[in-house]
């Protein structure tokens with residue numbers, strides 16, 4: 065008899081290995097020992113299913129080994145004479161040794177235990193390559209699409225830390241009638257920017273916020289400018305076909321030309337006034353590359369609420385070249401064509 069390819073023989077189904085992963089009550093698949101669901105934020109409890117490890121922490125109710133001296137999940141002191149192991153173990157029943165304890169107590173720890181079950185010291189895990197970025201709240205690994213951090217449960221995007229800037233930017237986009245292209249703003253350590261491979265992901269350097277001691281120290285105006293500039297990059301990557309048109313090329317030039325990455329470049333995103341110096345660019349930074357030229361044009365268009373007449377009169381005073389006007393007109397034409405498709 066020929067076997068139907070979609071039919072699974074019974075015995076295979078029965079011996080299927082128990083999945084290491086579980087689903088949240090909301091249905092979202094979770095990786096083992098995530099504290100929170102990245103989708104709905106619900107706190108998770110990883111219990112001793114089937115009594116495999118032999119115990120649950122009396123404080124957090126997560127799975128433990130009776131041999132542990134500390135709960136590796138909540139750091140609760142669990143030492144009981146005669147039951148806890150007097151010597152740190154590598155991997156008691158139900159657990160795996162992924163690494164030796166960071167404090168070199170001689171015991172083994174399993175990913176992603178935050179505490180050593182033998183000496184109670186804090187553990188650090190190198191999550192490079194496991195996640196796309198770092199949580200702005202707890203610095204552990206998170207992915208770009210996660211709404212909640214699986215470790216601390218806070219907003220994994222960090223958008224909760226910059227509400228004022230985001231409200232303002234969304235308002236400006238509405239006023240300028242630029243419709244949402246699905247961009248996603250993430251607060252991350254490192255640099256601000258958009259990776260052309262992920263055109264919708266706009267990363268904003270978190271140092272401006274986490275570095276501020278008080279809330280009123282946060283440079284909101286600068287952040288609005290910075291986000292607007294980076295949104296410009298995202299917008300352009302998202303509508304890349306437009307860069308191949310004659311109108312775009314005549315105004316901005318060749319966007320595919322080699323990009324020299326410069327870290328020393330300084331751009332004043334706080335500045336809403338048009339710079340006098342470069343005749344054919346809206347700001348000095350815009351001269352660096354056609355892509356920066358567009359991002360700066362986008363920033364000025366947005367932060368000046370798309371009011372070209374007002375902007376153009378300032379260009380007149382600053383004796384800007386005709387090319388600068390063209391850039392804004394070409395951009396406005398393109399926005400109009402996007403609207404007409406709807």
Ligand SMILES: [Zn+2]
Nearest residue numbers: 088090101104
């Ligand atoms: Zn959930």
Ligand SMILES: [Zn+2]
Nearest residue numbers: 121124135138
């Ligand atoms: Zn515990």
Ligand SMILES: [Zn+2]
Nearest residue numbers: 165169180183
């Ligand atoms: Zn230890």
Ligand SMILES: [Zn+2]
Nearest residue numbers: 199202213216
């Ligand atoms: Zn976190």
Ligand SMILES: [Zn+2]
Nearest residue numbers: 293297356359
């Ligand atoms: Zn840029």
